[in-house]
Amino acid sequence: MHHFHYVNGELYCEDVPLKTIAREVGTPCYVYSHATITHHFRVFDGAFNSFDHLTCFAVKASSNIGILHILGQLGSGMDIVSGGELYRALKAGIPANRIVYSGVGKTEEEIDFALKEGILMFNIESSEELKVINERAGKLKVKAPIAIRVNPDVDPQTHPYISTGLKKNKFGIDVESAVDEYRKAASLENVEIIGVDCHIGSQLTELLPFVDALRRLKALINRLEEEGIHIRYLDLGGGLGITYEDEQPPHPSEYAEAILKELKDAPYRLIFEPGRVIVGNAGILLTKVLYTKQTPSKNFIIVDAAMNDLIRPSLYGSYHRIVPVNKFEDRSEEKFDIVGPICESGDFLARDRVLQKSFRGELLAVMSAGAYGFTMASNYNSRPRSAEVIVKDNSFQIIRERESWDDLIRLERIPNFS
Numbered sequence: 001m002h003h004f005h006y007v008n009g010e011l012y013c014e015d016v017p018l019k020t021i022a023r024e025v026g027t028p029c030y031v032y033s034h035a036t037i038t039h040h041f042r043v044f045d046g047a048f049n050s051f052d053h054l055t056c057f058a059v060k061a062s063s064n065i066g067i068l069h070i071l072g073q074l075g076s077g078m079d080i081v082s083g084g085e086l087y088r089a090l091k092a093g094i095p096a097n098r099i100v101y102s103g104v105g106k107t108e109e110e111i112d113f114a115l116k117e118g119i120l121m122f123n124i125e126s127s128e129e130l131k132v133i134n135e136r137a138g139k140l141k142v143k144a145p146i147a148i149r150v151n152p153d154v155d156p157q158t159h160p161y162i163s164t165g166l167k168k169n170k171f172g173i174d175v176e177s178a179v180d181e182y183r184k185a186a187s188l189e190n191v192e193i194i195g196v197d198c199h200i201g202s203q204l205t206e207l208l209p210f211v212d213a214l215r216r217l218k219a220l221i222n223r224l225e226e227e228g229i230h231i232r233y234l235d236l237g238g239g240l241g242i243t244y245e246d247e248q249p250p251h252p253s254e255y256a257e258a259i260l261k262e263l264k265d266a267p268y269r270l271i272f273e274p275g276r277v278i279v280g281n282a283g284i285l286l287t288k289v290l291y292t293k294q295t296p297s298k299n300f301i302i303v304d305a306a307m308n309d310l311i312r313p314s315l316y317g318s319y320h321r322i323v324p325v326n327k328f329e330d331r332s333e334e335k336f337d338i339v340g341p342i343c344e345s346g347d348f349l350a351r352d353r354v355l356q357k358s359f360r361g362e363l364l365a366v367m368s369a370g371a372y373g374f375t376m377a378s379n380y381n382s383r384p385r386s387a388e389v390i391v392k393d394n395s396f397q398i399i400r401e402r403e404s405w406d407d408l409i410r411l412e413r414i415p416n417f418s
């Protein structure tokens with residue numbers, strides 16, 4: 001469900017025509033729907049209403065402080081993976097005690113920052129990290145609340161780059177070694193064990209891998225109980241998929257039902273770290289046709305958005321629906337490669353896509369770009385990053401200005417060696 005829809009052949013976000021945004025803000029431009037974000041959060045979070053829980057939005061999916069603030073107002077916590085994400089979450093007004101910190105490479109500076117702010121929980125990903133967090137907490141004279149991220153070795157059946165819960169992945173601690181690691185943690189002075197955590201991958205379209213992982217975690221929690229280690233938080237990560245093309249992922253209510261069935265009245269607080277399912281279909285990338293070009297083997301539509309704006313098609317071969325902002329019934333459809341201005345053959349948004357014939361100056365919308373879109377954008381080819389806009393009902397606001405050419409070189413210096 002999302003609020004991008006046609007009115008008389010013209011694409012709107014909520015009650016605002018996208019061509020108005022293109023005219024006033026320019027292109028390329030990310031456009032998010034406030035109603036869609038709100039609805040997705042409420043549906044996901046509400047699905048677990050019968051169980052004590054905290055939904056911690058995965059900041060990496062969409063980290064604009066405007067969006068984090070909206071989610072925070074709805075009661076969301078945050079899942080962070082860097083000091084930068086912690087900084088953003090705090091600036092967006094998220095209370096530290098609603099923040100969980102994942103990631104395999106937390107630096108000492110980042111750990112200190114999180115300890116001083118008093119976050120809810122560190123999800124520990126290695127023995128060495130456990131040791132370092134204990135040391136840093138000792139120095140700061142605080143206790144670090146921790147969970148161990150367990151790698152349950154289940155196959156999430158998704159793209160290999162976004163699978164994280166297999167033995168061969170770099171994430172977490174394998175489930176067989178986890179009890180030992182918890183024992184070690186229990187003997188440390190400056191950490192307090194409060195949870196168990198896992199995250200097995202992203203864009204999952206089946207329930208079974210989630211349920212498998214949960215069962216393995218439950219078995220672990222029982223073993224820990226036998227050792228006198230009590231768990232208060234069970235963090236099941238994120239990963240629920242969305243429809244980009246014709247995938248049929250489980251609805252959040254089915255996901256919740258499958259999970260809650262396994263837990264009955266277990267005495268923990270559940271934590272979830274959803275990213276994509278909240279914002280993926282709540283954002284689009286609005287782009288303008290620069291040129292069209294026919295070669296002997298292909299028809300190209302060259303647009304002003306490129307792989308630096310949305311890297312998912314180039315990096316994962318991901319499918320994003322591309323639709324015209326103005327639909328014309330009498331226009332023929334043809335097969336096109338929709339490509340950007342970057343000097344790489346891998347710079348494409350879609351290949352061999354059947355689309356209404358388009359002309360220079362017309363607008364296209366790249367759908368389902370709200371998650372891992374802007375957050376993975378770069379300045380490659382010295383392209384300023386695009387603006388971000390949020391629409392609410394019949395008005396819109398810029399939540400990130402388009403970068404300027406000055407911004408591109410603002411942190412650079414010409415050396416003055418003699």
Ligand code: LLP
Pocket residue numbers: 058061079102103162199201202203237238239240273274275276277312371372
């Ligand atoms: N928690 C942890 C520890 C994660 O690593 C991730 C995503 C999430 C939660 C949120 O997962 P989600 O609910 O969004 O599936 N750039 C890739 C996705 C990478 C996901 C990385 N981790 C893409 O564009 O598909």
